[in-house]
Amino acid sequence: MDIKEKLNILEELLDLEKDSLDTDTVLDEISEWDSIAVISTIAMFDSLFGKEITAREVNGFKTVKDIIDRME
């Protein structure tokens, strides 16, 4: 899966327009990055990547790149 595909997954999850995110985007600057987004991210890692990640880890993500790097 390339970076663009990963970004698209994240855009869909956050209900954002396609190709609106890039890896440098700071999560706290996206208004859609809220408590529901954190939960959706945990579920996304579990269902698409078979990874069980903790809320603490997701809350520690600073930029879109931090999320993308875990999508492997």
Added chain:
Amino acid sequence: MATGIIKNVEVKGIASAVPERLVKNTDYNDVFGEENVSKFINMTGVKTRHVAYDEQCASDLCYVAAKKLMDKLNWEPSSIDALIMITQTPDYATPATACVLQHRLGLKEDCIAFDVNLGCSAYVYGIWLAAAMISTQDLERVLLLVGDTSNFGINQNDSSTAMIFGDGGSATALERSEGKEIKYFLKTKGSGYKAIMVPAGHARSRGRNLTGAFCELAMDGSEVFSFTITDVPRTINSFMSQYNINRDDVDMYVFHQANLFILKQLVRKLKIPIEKVPISIDRYGNTSGESIPVTLVDALGGDESNDRIRLFLCGFGVGLSWGGIYLEIDKSSCLPMIYTSEYFTGDDH
């Protein structure tokens, strides 16, 4: 894993009572904004909730449910050997609400009565406790009351808790019954005790100024969520394989109605058909420990057929505490939902 089989006991009847007052979550559009409320409803599934009147306690809802259930089963008050009340919203700091209810229901003095403090896992712990008492002690009939008025102590301006909870109270009748059995597992992960918490109100907070956030329910939704989609399905799967219970051996999976998103994730992780998973959270909200009996009564209440139904019940949350129960009951043992505005006027305090 704490797990086992409790023999010679059966659930004979289940009743649930909710307050008559119905609250629509769209009524919060002015408080949180229409878009946020709509997003919340889509995520949690909660459209309406029954919310207790100011004077109405969990005990009042349990009382009404217990009265109707005892009438239906023709259980004389004198025939009940024990009453267990499980709530996080008791009538008083002390005495135990079970003692007040033993009096209000007219039960005999030769009756064991006590409270247990558990929330989302209350119903499965309660069934285990009541069943174990019958199976190992010389008891015939136990009344299990599980109820909460979780909206008590909620900050109406906190969008994560103001729109999620419904109130309700249930009564479940358990009786000695040769040849019948209940399988269970119970778990605890106290390291997550802060994930859902009301810090004030008891000894740990003495001497502190009991106002504001300290008195309100605080929930770390994301921590609870990650617990629910990892620990909970893992233990359910190991329980099912330990007792060789196949997916087809369960007619209905009744989960604690935490929120719709969590329920969908559980269904996905456990690979069970959604048709076997009744949902009540859309109309009743998250009714804490009461959500399993509310969902059972919503799905089966008033069914007069003689059929049996095999159930897997699972509660998970505050504690963190969770457990599951596999049992078989008569479909006709669930009474229709009760809507009530009754409350206790027996004391003036």
